Amino acid sequence: xxxxxxxxxxxxxxxxxxxxxxxxxxxxxxxxxxxxxxxxxxxxxxxxxxxxxxxxxxxxxxxxxxxxxxxxxxxxxxxxxxxxxxxxxxxxxxxxxxxxxxxxxxxxxxxxxxxxxxxxxxxxxxxxxxxxxxxxxxxxxxxxxxxxxxxxxxxxxxxxxxxxxxxxxxxxxxxxxxxxxxxxxxxxxxxxxxxxxxxxxxxxxxxxxxxxxxxxxxxxxxxxxxxxxxxxxxxxxxxxxxxxxxxxxxxxxxxxxxxxxxxxxxxxxxxxxxxxxxxxxx
Amino acid sequence: xxxxxxxxxxxxxxxxxxxxxxxxxxxxxxxxxxxxxxxxxxxxxxxxxxxxxxxxxxxxxxxxxxxxxxxxxxxxxxxxxxxxxxxxxxxxxxxxxxxxxxxxxxxxxxxxxxxxxxxxxxxxxxxxxxxxxxxxxxxxxxxxxxxxxxxxxxxxxxxxxxxxxxxxxxxxxxxxxxxxxxxxxxxxxxxxxxxxxxxxxxxxxxxxxxxxxxxxxxxxxxxxxxxxxxxxxxxxxxxxxxxxxxxxxxxxxxxxxxxxxxxxxxxxxxxxxxxxxxxxxxx
Numbered sequence: 001x002x003x004x005x006x007x008x009x010x011x012x013x014x015x016x017x018x019x020x021x022x023x024x025x026x027x028x029x030x031x032x033x034x035x036x037x038x039x040x041x042x043x044x045x046x047x048x049x050x051x052x053x054x055x056x057x058x059x060x061x062x063x064x065x066x067x068x069x070x071x072x073x074x075x076x077x078x079x080x081x082x083x084x085x086x087x088x089x090x091x092x093x094x095x096x097x098x099x100x101x102x103x104x105x106x107x108x109x110x111x112x113x114x115x116x117x118x119x120x121x122x123x124x125x126x127x128x129x130x131x132x133x134x135x136x137x138x139x140x141x142x143x144x145x146x147x148x149x150x151x152x153x154x155x156x157x158x159x160x161x162x163x164x165x166x167x168x169x170x171x172x173x174x175x176x177x178x179x180x181x182x183x184x185x186x187x188x189x190x191x192x193x194x195x196x197x198x199x200x201x202x203x204x205x206x207x208x209x210x211x212x213x214x215x216x217x218x219x220x221x222x223x224x225x226x227x228x229x230x231x232x233x234x235x236x237x238x239x240x241x242x243x244x245x246x247x248x249x250x251x252x253x254x255x256x257x258x259x260x261x262x263x264x265x266x267x268x269x270x271x272x273x274x275x276x277x278x279x280x281x282x
Numbered sequence: 283x284x285x286x287x288x289x290x291x292x293x294x295x296x297x298x299x300x301x302x303x304x305x306x307x308x309x310x311x312x313x314x315x316x317x318x319x320x321x322x323x324x325x326x327x328x329x330x331x332x333x334x335x336x337x338x339x340x341x342x343x344x345x346x347x348x349x350x351x352x353x354x355x356x357x358x359x360x361x362x363x364x365x366x367x368x369x370x371x372x373x374x375x376x377x378x379x380x381x382x383x384x385x386x387x388x389x390x391x392x393x394x395x396x397x398x399x400x401x402x403x404x405x406x407x408x409x410x411x412x413x414x415x416x417x418x419x420x421x422x423x424x425x426x427x428x429x430x431x432x433x434x435x436x437x438x439x440x441x442x443x444x445x446x447x448x449x450x451x452x453x454x455x456x457x458x459x460x461x462x463x464x465x466x467x468x469x470x471x472x473x474x475x476x477x478x479x480x481x482x483x484x485x486x487x488x489x490x491x492x493x494x495x496x497x498x499x500x501x502x503x504x505x506x507x508x509x510x511x512x513x514x515x516x517x518x519x520x521x522x523x524x525x526x527x528x529x530x531x532x533x534x535x536x537x538x539x540x541x542x543x544x545x546x547x548x549x550x551x552x553x554x555x556x557x558x559x560x561x562x563x564x565x
Contacts, residue, residue, distance in 0.1 A: 052463070052464075053460045053463050053464060056393065078468075081463075081468070084464060084466065085464065085465050085466020085467075089464060090460065090461055090464045092457040092460065092461060093457070094457055097456045097458065098456075098457035098458050098460075098461055099458055100456075100458045100476055100479070100480065102479040102480045102561075103479060111475070112462075112465040112466070115467070116466045116467065160461075163461075
């Protein structure tokens with residue numbers, strides 16, 4: 001049995017069109033699954049639905065989200081919060097807004113361990129210190145006393161990563177964790193996430209639109225188009241021979257640094273028309 | 283860059299300290315009014331009416347800032363007026379702040395029907411003309427300190443509620459709130475530990491501004507004789523009385539006016555200065 005199993009999940013904007021259509025995907029213990037798609041395909045919505053932080057305007061219309069054996073959607077809200085809080089964490093997209101600007105870094109990491117998991121403050125502080133070391137922050141004692149605005153975007157993302165791993169969650173949803181960063185910093189952050197994931201054996205749902213990132217950190221991936229999963233493959237198979245024509249077009253559209261003269265290949269209109277017809281009617 | 287930042291901070295510091303000094307002085311004056319005031323503020327001496335302040339020819343050194351037309355000491359009346367001005371400012375601004383901030387936070391953070399109810403209520407409330415509203419309120423309840431405080435609270439809570447609602451809404455959309463939710467924090471916990479600290483600088487600014495406004499409102503209501511009895515010294519009452527004799531005795535009007543002006547200015551500057559102190563990004 002998978003650690004996370006999303007079964008036939010559908011969601012829509014209240015009084016509007018569908019956002020997710022019959023989405024099914026699984027994340028095994030310790031697996032890294034990529035979730036790719038273009039903007040608006042519903043990648044982040046899946047992550048938010050799992051973590052229970054969907055915007056109020058979005059409602060789930062059907063399906064199940066089974067986390068560690070229990071369906072989150074049928075749990076009462078308080079029980080769901082406890083369950084998710086104890087076993088999941090989020091690495092958010094924008095490190096600039098993901099830390100509370102008026103609280104010190106240290107408190108923000110330890111607070112949840114103390115208040116929600118009932119650790120002693122000393123144990124939580126030691127843990128925070130160790131984690132900042134793990135995400136390669138020099139002088140962690142000083143950083144713990146600083147405010148978010150005193151740190152660079154890369155530093156903040158490291159802290160968010162440390163914070164996500166702090167309570168030893170079994171599943172982390174990384175919602176485009178490198179999108180808001182410089183390309184040079186992106187690579188370091190990716191390596192860091194991969195290293196921590198391997199060391200802690202955490203399952204990771206990696207939401208991104210960057211196939212290059214997927215090839216580096218993920219084992220399996222789901223390709224999303226207009227709220228529907230059109231392909232679910234192992235990463236190695238996907239890059240060798242994508243099953244769905246849309247996936248193939250997406251792969252072909254990725255710029256190739258090894259062959260700059262090839263230029264950019266947009267996804268052909270015919271492919272888009274076909275996949276749209278499939279998603280909307282099939 | 284570093285130098286510019288330092289400069290800004292030092293200027294803000296000066297502003298903060300000057301206004302704080304004036305307000306602290308007022309607090310001391312208000313607390314120890316009977317010991318500081320040279321005369322009884324109610325004592326009339328018709329033979330010593332309209333004496334000018336000490337530096338003008340014909341002054342009596344016993345009345346530093348002169349006397350009004352009934353021969354009451356202007357300085358002593360200003361000193362005792364401080365009690366009413368500060369009392370009204372602190373009490374009414376605090377209540378206004380508590381009510382407005384609580385409703386604003388709830389509406390901005392919980393959204394949904396709470397927001398609809400609070401926002402519509404604010405809209406309706408703000409459609410009443412405030413001056414007429416307060417005069418009406420006091421006419422119904424009768425003049426007095428409690429009526430003034432109540433009038434200020436009842437009218438001005440919308441000022442807090444609207445601004446804080448907007449800020450709570452903006453903070454609620456930030457990723458750190460989502461992270462806290464994932465971590466398992468309840469809504470009250472998020473409201474108090476994540477959102478409130480970020481709204482606090484604005485609350486502080488609004489609170490001090492509101493104290494300034496309360497001083498003005500109290501003065502206005504005294505001016506139109508809706509405050510406490512006209513014997514009791516209030517700044518607004520003094521200005522009102524001084525108005526009738528401005529050509530013969532300008533000091534009766536000017537000194538309380540200056541005091542009022544400095545006090546209101548200090549409250550607003552204190553707010554700005556404190557905001558800079560509270561805001562970690564500017565600190």
